[in-house]
Amino acid sequence: MDENKKAAQKKKVTHFITMAVLVILFLAFIFPFIMVIINAFKTKGDITADPLALIGSHGFILTNFTDAMKKMNFATSFTNSLMITTISTIFTILLSAMTAFVIVRNKWKACGLLFSLMIASMVIPFQVLMIPLVSLYGGIFGVLNSRITLILMHIGFSLSMATFMFHGAIHTSIPLELEEAALIDGCTRWQTYWKIVFPLLKPTIATVAIIDAMAFWNDYLLPSLVLGRKELYTLPIATQAFYGTYSTDLGLVMAALLLAMLPILVLYLFLQRYIVEGVTSGAVKG
Amino acid sequence: MERNTMKYKVKQYLMFAGVSTVLFCAVVILPFIYGLYLTFTSWDGVSKEKPFVGLANYIATFQDAAYWQALGRTLIYSVIAVILVNVVAFFLAYLLTSGIKGQNFFRAGFFVPNLIGGIVLGYVWKFVFNRAFVALGKSLSVGALSTSWLATTNGAMACLIIVSVWQYAGYMMLIYVAGFMSVSKSLMEAAQIDGCTKTQATLNVTIPLMRSSFVQCLFLTITRCFMVYDVNLSLTKGEPFNSSVMAAMHVYNQAFSYKNYGTGQAEALVLFVVCAIVGVTQVYIGKKGEVAA
Numbered sequence: 001m002d003e004n005k006k007a008a009q010k011k012k013v014t015h016f017i018t019m020a021v022l023v024i025l026f027l028a029f030i031f032p033f034i035m036v037i038i039n040a041f042k043t044k045g046d047i048t049a050d051p052l053a054l055i056g057s058h059g060f061i062l063t064n065f066t067d068a069m070k071k072m073n074f075a076t077s078f079t080n081s082l083m084i085t086t087i088s089t090i091f092t093i094l095l096s097a098m099t100a101f102v103i104v105r106n107k108w109k110a111c112g113l114l115f116s117l118m119i120a121s122m123v124i125p126f127q128v129l130m131i132p133l134v135s136l137y138g139g140i141f142g143v144l145n146s147r148i149t150l151i152l153m154h155i156g157f158s159l160s161m162a163t164f165m166f167h168g169a170i171h172t173s174i175p176l177e178l179e180e181a182a183l184i185d186g187c188t189r190w191q192t193y194w195k196i197v198f199p200l201l202k203p204t205i206a207t208v209a210i211i212d213a214m215a216f217w218n219d220y221l222l223p224s225l226v227l228g229r230k231e232l233y234t235l236p237i238a239t240q241a242f243y244g245t246y247s248t249d250l251g252l253v254m255a256a257l258l259l260a261m262l263p264i265l266v267l268y269l270f271l272q273r274y275i276v277e278g279v280t281s282g283a284v285k286g
Numbered sequence: 287m288e289r290n291t292m293k294y295k296v297k298q299y300l301m302f303a304g305v306s307t308v309l310f311c312a313v314v315i316l317p318f319i320y321g322l323y324l325t326f327t328s329w330d331g332v333s334k335e336k337p338f339v340g341l342a343n344y345i346a347t348f349q350d351a352a353y354w355q356a357l358g359r360t361l362i363y364s365v366i367a368v369i370l371v372n373v374v375a376f377f378l379a380y381l382l383t384s385g386i387k388g389q390n391f392f393r394a395g396f397f398v399p400n401l402i403g404g405i406v407l408g409y410v411w412k413f414v415f416n417r418a419f420v421a422l423g424k425s426l427s428v429g430a431l432s433t434s435w436l437a438t439t440n441g442a443m444a445c446l447i448i449v450s451v452w453q454y455a456g457y458m459m460l461i462y463v464a465g466f467m468s469v470s471k472s473l474m475e476a477a478q479i480d481g482c483t484k485t486q487a488t489l490n491v492t493i494p495l496m497r498s499s500f501v502q503c504l505f506l507t508i509t510r511c512f513m514v515y516d517v518n519l520s521l522t523k524g525e526p527f528n529s530s531v532m533a534a535m536h537v538y539n540q541a542f543s544y545k546n547y548g549t550g551q552a553e554a555l556v557l558f559v560v561c562a563i564v565g566v567t568q569v570y571i572g573k574k575g576e577v578a579a
Contacts, residue, residue: 102302156313218403
């Protein structure tokens with residue numbers, strides 16, 4: 001009995017230590033966020049005086065937010081980001097799932113070639129493509145400074161990864177018999193795809209949607225190269241431009257940073273489980 | 287059969303993959319090939335003409351001391367960051383699979399930095415390093431904290447590494463957690479019945495079986511660290527005195543600030559080749575010794 005008691009006690013102690021380590025690490029992890037949150041409600045002077053104080057000597061103020069919203073064109077850039085992210089994500093999913101379907105179900109040479117090119121292209125980092133991209137589409141075709149160009153580029157860049165994931169999903173989890181049954185019942189290939197295959201791909205659709213939407217929402221380099229006019233800015237570019245002008249006005253900066261983080265944090269609060277699952281399964285498959 | 291005719295095949299292909307093929311080629315394949323061509327020209331970004339200069343850009347690349355410095359810096363940064371990210375992530379995953387209370391909450395919490403783009407994260411940390419840590423150092427009278435780390439050469443590098451570890455550890459933790467969960471509990475128990483302590487069982491049973499998680503995390507962190515740009519731009523902007531310019535930022539500046547598009551593209555290609563060699567070698571070595579349960 002004594003042995004058991006000792007073991008139980010030992011377990012309790014390790015449990016306590018683990019918990020303490022985790023809590024300390026967790027606090028260290030969220031420390032930057034806490035700093036931004038408490039300082040967003042202070043005046044510039046109060047932040048310089050004591051950035052660690054919970055509330056500044058001028059009290060709890062909200063004017064930073066209204067000012068920052070106006071100065072970084074928050075409404076416009078938020079709408080831009082939302083529009084670009086949503087449209088790019090939807091089309092990436094639709095196009096890549098269709099492509100994966102035709103690649104998996106046919107042994108044509110064109111399909112094999114496309115798929116190998118896509119796989120190979122996944123190792124190319126964006127930095128290798130950005131200079132020719134700008135000189136081609138800016139210098140020769142002159143189609144930069146347009147949201148549509150950015151959307152098409154987002155889709156083009158994310159197609160290979162998404163096709164690869166749908167390829168795996170169709171290959172392993174959609175039985176060929178289902179499609180044959182539909183074909184015998186008189187469906188065309190097109191109908192079979194939309195009525196049978198696509199609805200069965202839901203889990204992969206969710207994964208791809210989460211990974212790509214997050215990548216599009218947070219992307220900075222590509223949008224900054226494509227969108228040169230203020231009214232087209234997405235949130236990351238707007239934040240960067242704002243910081244460039246107002247970096248000394250710390251209260252405003254903190255409010256702007258909080259505003260830039262808020263949409264995705266709120267979304268995370270509701271979709272946390274799906275996002276964690278989606279990212280994990282996406283990473284493990286990729 | 288109608289389904290064997292060329293016309294049917296072409297129609298089907300275009301219907302399902304036509305748009306994708308066009309977009310993919312226009313955005314990835316065409317720029318890649320055009321980029322190779324650009325490395326043999328000297329283009330300033332404005333003029334219509336792109337004079338052919340042969341290998342001059344590659345020679346310029348090999349003579350560009352700042353580029354090699356940036357590449358070496360990126361290498362040092364990557365080695366330290368990759369090791370630290372994976373150590374922290376593995377440690378977190380280990381703690382968070384031990385069946386502790388609230389482990390889902392912690393997992394979700396540690397992942398939060400990954401939700402936010404590098405630009406915003408960089409500015410957040412800039413404030414923390416410049417103001418919060420300095421204030422903390424002054425109130426606790428810790429000398430090392432009382433001036434901003436971002437103001438010194440080594441400090442700026444340390445800051446970049448800290449932010450990268452903070453940013454990626456949560457993501458890699460999720461992969462390691464998945465790895466831990468994929469190793470069945472019965473194997474651990476069997477090892478413990480055979481007389482292993484829990485630490486021994488983890489070291490000799492769980493970790494070898496998680497090899498693919500390691501390979502994957504290392505690949506992801508290596509490629510990301512090599513190509514770091516957003517955080518570099520917002521956190522240090524290359525300061526102080528260009529001592530924290532990473533390779534990707536150097537390439538960007540070479541092309542878009544100094545208008546040497548050809549040389550910039552040649553340097554980007556060299557960077558890509560170095561990164562690909564490191565990444566592929568790592569995966570090759572990692573996969574070779576993989577064991578199955």
